[in-house]
Amino acid sequence: MKKWTLFIMLLAMAAVFAACGSKEESKSGAKEQNDTNKQAEEITIKHEYGEAKVKKNPGKVVVFDFGVLDTLDELGIKVTGVPQATIPAYLEKYAGDEYTNVGSLKEPDFEAINELKPDVIFISGRQAELYDQFAEIAPTVYMGVDTNQYLESFEKNMNTIGEIFGKEDQVKAELEEVDNQIAGVKEKAESIDKKALIVLANEGKVSAYGPKSRFGWIHDVLGFKAADENIEVSPHGQGISFEYILETNPDILFVIDRNAAIEEDSEPAKETIENDLVKKTKAYEDGKIIYLDADYWYLSGGGLQSIKAMIKGVEEAY
Known part of the structure; x- marks a missing residue:
């Protein structure tokens, strides 16, 4: 009888340990899955001044290139901060109070940018020499257009934006429209x-x-x-x-x-x-x-x- 009781106790203890082990494995597996998901949500963008690790669908976006701004506007992507000193008339809504003023194209307000704690910053040629200062604050992507290969450079920038914000299909359709427009003008020229x-x-x-x-x-x-x-x-x-x-x-x-x-x-x-x-x-x-x-x-x-x-x-x- 004592042997039988001991046997039952051992079985019970084994079951407890097995359950604990299963929970630990479950927690470990969940952590690994979370880490994998986190990595999957981050993409590396290589550009002329290096590379930036950017979160997919970043929430706080600061834009110093108006071509990028008009692209985000076209794609329906929310923007947080823009240089409001000189904004094109067709983008005048971004001069409103709901957007943070981050200076001018040539003189960024780094204090204001830092306070925003942006997830990504987009710049181009006018800010290129300040790249390192931007990169100290947040992942910074250079989006200048290469005049030696204008169309290829432009399309690369658009596809990069599509990848970051999950708008690949919309960007593809937009680029097809641009290509058709170019073809019509080129044929005439x-x-x-x-x-x-x-x-x-x-x-x-x-x-x-x-x-x-x-x-x-x-x-x-x-x-x-x-x-x-x-x-x-x-x-x-x-x-x-x-x-x-x-x-x-x-x-x-x-x-x-x-x-x-x-x-x-x-x-x-x-x-x-x-x-x-x-x-x-x-x-x-x-x-x-x-x-x-x-x-x-x-x-x-x-x-x-x-x-x-x-x-x-x-x-x-x-």
Whole structure:
């Protein structure tokens, strides 16, 4: 009888230990699963200035590139902080009090950014030299567009945003729309023997941009022949005179008015551009001086909304 009682006690103890072990294994398994899920929710984005580990669907988003901002707006993604000093008119809702002002494009308010404790920060060329300071606060993704391969660079940026926010299918559909739009304009541009010159007007001064430059995708992507193939490639363009415009004598003159983008009461570029010299060009005589929207071209290029509007603006040349 004692042996039988002892046997039952041993069985009971074994059952208890087994149950405890099962619970521990369950807890351990759950922890491992949670760790795996946590890793799965984080993606590594490689970019020109390094790499950033970003949470999928980040909640607090700070944006210093208006092309990225207009893309997030198009995709219906919430934004927390934006530089409100100069916001394109079509994105003016982001100047509202519900968004935190994080400074200007060239002078970020790092204190305000730090207080937000963002999950991700998006920057581009205007903030590139400050990358390390941004990265100390939160994962920072550089979203500048490479002018040497504009379309590929733009599409890469859009797909990156799609991956971060789980909007891959929507981005794919948007890019297909852009590709179709480009194809239509390029077909027209390549079918005519017309040469174009792109200039930026700024307080009475003029700079020219050619292939592979900041605005050069008019040539490289949209297929417009360049009136001058040897324009210096520079972020600020090649300084030119109005005599140069006459000598180059473009069939189409695309004008971007910088002042219109950054100053409310600036003198229209038309008053500077359409002088006695420029009036002798084929572009003026044929009514082919095209004033491109500076909000898109100067402030927010490289976004899903802006690129469609930019292509449409160029199409006015027809």
